[in-house]
Amino acid sequence: MAPSVLDYALWAATILANVALLAVLLVRRRCREFPVFTVFIAYQVVVSVALYIVFRYGHPHWYSRCYWTSIYLEFLLEMAVVWEIVRIVMQPTGTWARDAKKMFLLGGGIGVIVAAALSWLLSPPALTVFDHLNAQINFFAGLVICELFIVMLLTSKWHGYGFRNHVFALLTGWTGWVVVAMIADFLESYEGNKAYLPILDRVRVIVILLAIAYMAFQFWLEEPARRDIPPEVLKYVQSLHGRIKKDIDKIGVT
Amino acid sequence: MTVILQVVVIVVGVCLLVSTIVLSWAKLRKQRQRSWHDLVADLYSLELDELHVVASDYLNPICGQITLEADEIWEIVGGYEGLKKMCENATIMLDLAAHAQRWNYLEASVVTERMRHDAVILRGAVLRVELGLLSGRMMKRFQVALPIRTQEAAAAYFLMRQRLLSLYECCNSDLYPSLANALQ
Numbered sequence: 001m002a003p004s005v006l007d008y009a010l011w012a013a014t015i016l017a018n019v020a021l022l023a024v025l026l027v028r029r030r031c032r033e034f035p036v037f038t039v040f041i042a043y044q045v046v047v048s049v050a051l052y053i054v055f056r057y058g059h060p061h062w063y064s065r066c067y068w069t070s071i072y073l074e075f076l077l078e079m080a081v082v083w084e085i086v087r088i089v090m091q092p093t094g095t096w097a098r099d100a101k102k103m104f105l106l107g108g109g110i111g112v113i114v115a116a117a118l119s120w121l122l123s124p125p126a127l128t129v130f131d132h133l134n135a136q137i138n139f140f141a142g143l144v145i146c147e148l149f150i151v152m153l154l155t156s157k158w159h160g161y162g163f164r165n166h167v168f169a170l171l172t173g174w175t176g177w178v179v180v181a182m183i184a185d186f187l188e189s190y191e192g193n194k195a196y197l198p199i200l201d202r203v204r205v206i207v208i209l210l211a212i213a214y215m216a217f218q219f220w221l222e223e224p225a226r227r228d229i230p231p232e233v234l235k236y237v238q239s240l241h242g243r244i245k246k247d248i249d250k251i252g253v254t
Numbered sequence: 255m256t257v258i259l260q261v262v263v264i265v266v267g268v269c270l271l272v273s274t275i276v277l278s279w280a281k282l283r284k285q286r287q288r289s290w291h292d293l294v295a296d297l298y299s300l301e302l303d304e305l306h307v308v309a310s311d312y313l314n315p316i317c318g319q320i321t322l323e324a325d326e327i328w329e330i331v332g333g334y335e336g337l338k339k340m341c342e343n344a345t346i347m348l349d350l351a352a353h354a355q356r357w358n359y360l361e362a363s364v365v366t367e368r369m370r371h372d373a374v375i376l377r378g379a380v381l382r383v384e385l386g387l388l389s390g391r392m393m394k395r396f397q398v399a400l401p402i403r404t405q406e407a408a409a410a411y412f413l414m415r416q417r418l419l420s421l422y423e424c425c426n427s428d429l430y431p432s433l434a435n436a437l438q
Contacts, residue, residue: 093363097370099378118267121260146271153278160348160373163282175279179272186268190261236364 007198010205015048017212024216030166036084037170040077047074068134075141081174082148088167089156097159104155111147115140124189135189142182149175169218173211180207290353290429293346297436298339302415304330309412312405324401331408334387337380340411343437344373347418350433358425365421372414379407 003011022041025031031038047070054063090100119140124132149171156163163171184204188197288296308330311322331337351369354362382403386396396403415437422430 093367097367097374099374114267118264121264123257123260143268143271146275150271150274150278153275153282157278157282157345158374158377160345160370162349162352163286168282168286172279172283175275179275183268183272186264 004198006202010202010209011048011052013209014205014212015045015052017209017216018044018048021212021216021219024219028220030219033088033166034084034170036077036080040074040081043074043077071134071138071141075145078141078145078178079148082145082152085167085171086152086155089152089161089163090159092161097161100155100159103158104151107151107155108148111151112144115143115147118143122186122189135185138185139182139189142178142185145178146182149178165221165223166219169215173215173218177208177211180204285349288349290350293349293353294432294436297343297346299436299438300336300339300343301330301332302438305408305412308405308408312409313412322405327401327404327408331404334383337383337404337407340407341377341380344376344411344414347414348373351418351421354421354425358421361425362421365417369414369417372410372417376407376410376414379403379410383407 018041022038022045025034025038025041051063051066051070054066058066086104090096090104119136122136122139124135181204184200187200308322308327311319332339348366348369351362351366355366380403382396383400386398386400386403388396419430419434419437422433
């Protein structure tokens, strides 16, 4: 089905919203604290424009290839953004608290296995093996990101870490974005040619637009200044973490 | 497996995932909105004098270290309910330590990191107690260590409390009495 004027408008609005968010990140210098997320948003802008050009002037076959390649690259960037949030929240002194890294990686590993199992169960009535595989991988990517969010929230709660304003805004906006995208992808893979799918796709784009607007607004606002810890105190805290871990290993407390 | 069953499993999995995300996020949001007074008001009251006896027995070993019986330790900490209250208080105490960074950033940062380690020991000990309370052969080793873990939890809680009170005594003497009163 050919896209309507509304679809083109939403497409353009997404590009503009991403440009606005990128501008906020650069102008307000949030890119210093969130370099990976800034790259992720820049990537969204470039990919959206490139896909539009390929869609308008290229062969449909090329559009499909470009789209799926961009999805895989996006997944890698999303993983990097999750790691960036983890680093900001759980390493305020530049070092991991006892067991925090182990807990996050273990939980993440279990999450990947659960995501793989659920994706393997997915058997959409796809036209080709390629489409089937893409649907499964796309669903897997959405599940992994959602599960990493949960593991991150649980690990930070267990270790008593708080979220500052900007990182909380990123978590909130991006969670909405990822969850809605995952549900929409799942429904699309099963109901590929149903009449309500264009509506579903528009709902997805509108939620993403709201998430971007919320994040842009929050990143524009200042948060209470973070004071730098002097190097000697930082060194003391880092040696404290190391010493406690060594002592605990020695006495065998698990 | 039929297609319908596969879809049901996936839908249940996705629903669980999404509801967990929403609940965790809502809890985090609520936690961020609490003021200093809200935090102090949410602290549970515990029998501190008796808890001190259990913690001191663990932290300051003296002659006659087996005077406290396992049942006695369990009763003093208030059983499983008491341990859960300690975990809740530990979360609040970490938030209160983070508040203190406004008045004495350096000391509060270091004390918060120390308290974080205590909190991990406390939660780990409570988790092992929970496993010990389950029946079954696989849980045997947790059942044997139940009094030790209970005492470990009490000691970690007591250390956290002492660290927090000392921090407030130094950096905010106005709020110290309210906090000391709430942590009785």
